Amino acid sequence: MLVSAEKMLQDAVAGQYAVGQFNINNLEWTKAILQTAQENNSPVILGVSEGAAKYMGGFKAIVGMVEGMMEYFNITVPVAIHLDHGSYEGAKNAMDAGFKSIMFDGSHYAIEENIAKTKEIVELAHAKGFSVEAEVGSIGGEEDGVVGAGEIADAKECKMIADLGVDFLAAGIGNIHGKYPANWQGLNFEALANIQRETGKLPLVLHGGTGIPVEMIKEAISLGVAKINVNTECQLSFAAATRAFIESGKDLEGKNFDPRKLLAPGTEAIKATVKEKMTIFGSVNRA
Numbered sequence: 001m002l003v004s005a006e007k008m009l010q011d012a013v014a015g016q017y018a019v020g021q022f023n024i025n026n027l028e029w030t031k032a033i034l035q036t037a038q039e040n041n042s043p044v045i046l047g048v049s050e051g052a053a054k055y056m057g058g059f060k061a062i063v064g065m066v067e068g069m070m071e072y073f074n075i076t077v078p079v080a081i082h083l084d085h086g087s088y089e090g091a092k093n094a095m096d097a098g099f100k101s102i103m104f105d106g107s108h109y110a111i112e113e114n115i116a117k118t119k120e121i122v123e124l125a126h127a128k129g130f131s132v133e134a135e136v137g138s139i140g141g142e143e144d145g146v147v148g149a150g151e152i153a154d155a156k157e158c159k160m161i162a163d164l165g166v167d168f169l170a171a172g173i174g175n176i177h178g179k180y181p182a183n184w185q186g187l188n189f190e191a192l193a194n195i196q197r198e199t200g201k202l203p204l205v206l207h208g209g210t211g212i213p214v215e216m217i218k219e220a221i222s223l224g225v226a227k228i229n230v231n232t233e234c235q236l237s238f239a240a241a242t243r244a245f246i247e248s249g250k251d252l253e254g255k256n257f258d259p260r261k262l263l264a265p266g267t268e269a270i271k272a273t274v275k276e277k278m279t280i281f282g283s284v285n286r287a
C-alpha cells in the first residue's frame with residue numbers, strides 16, 4: 001500500500017524500532033527493496049534524491065514504476081515514496097507527481113529562512129495528507145553535490161522547526177553521508193538526548209546509516225530515532241557482487257551477457273543488505 005510516512009513512523013516511535021529508508025536508483029533497486037520488505041513483512045521507505053529522479057526520468061516515472069510493481073508483485077506492506085533532501089521547488093514538483101512524503105532540506109539556509117520555507121511546504125503537504133521531513137544542522141558528507149561539514153544540530157532550533165508541524169525531523173548528531181572515515185568520533189548521544197527532550201515524541205531521522213555500528217544504531221533508536229537512511233551501503237553491496245561476478249568470468253558463460261542475468265548477483269546483494277538492516281532496525285514483522 002502506497003502511503004505517507006507519518007503513521008509508519010509514529011508506530012515506530014511507539015514500538016521502539018526504526019523504519020529503513022533505502023534510496024532507489026533504478027528498476028533493480030526498486031524491485032529488490034520492495035520484495036525484501038514484503039518477504040520480511042516490514043514497512044519501508046523508498047528514498048529518491050532529485051539527482052536519482054532525473055536519472056530515472058522524473059518523479060512521475062518513479063511513481064508509475066513503484067505503483068506498477070507493487071500491483072504486479074502483490075506488495076501489501078506499507079510503502080512510502082519519499083523525496084530525499086528536496087529543494088523548495090523539487091518538493092513541490094514531487095508532490096504534484098504523486099510523492100506522498102517529502103523531505104524539504106532547508107538546512108543550508110539561515111534558520112529564519114529555513115523556518116519560512118519549511119512552514120510553507122508543511123502547509124502544502126498537509127493540505128494533501130502528505131508527510132514532511134525537515135532538516136536542522138547540515139549532515140556531513142556529500143548530498144548530491146551539496147557538501148556539508150558534520151554538524152551538531154541546535155536543540156532549540158530543532159524545537160522551532162518541530163513546532164511548524166513537520167512529521168519527522170533530521171538533525172545532525174555527528175552522522176555523515178557516505179563511508180565513515182577511520183577517525184570518526186561516533187554519534188553524539190548527548191546532543192540526541194537534548195533534541196529528543198525538546199521535540200518530545202516527534203520521530204527523528206538518522207541520515208548516513210552506512211557503517212554506523214549496531215550498538216550505536218540501537219542506542220539512537222532508544223532515543224527516538226524512527227527512520228534510518230541507507231544509501232551507500234546498497235551501492236557498495238551491488239558493486240561488490242557485480243565485480244565478483246565479472247571477475248570470476250561468469251559473465252562470459254552462456255547468455256550471462258543478458259542484463260537480467262548480469263545484474264542478478266548485484267540485485268541479490270541489495271536484498272541481503274536490506275534484510276540485514278531491517279533486522280537490525282527491528283522493523284521485521286511490523287507491517
Ligand SMILES: [Zn+2]
Pocket residue numbers: 085139143177207208229
Ligand atoms: Zn541524507
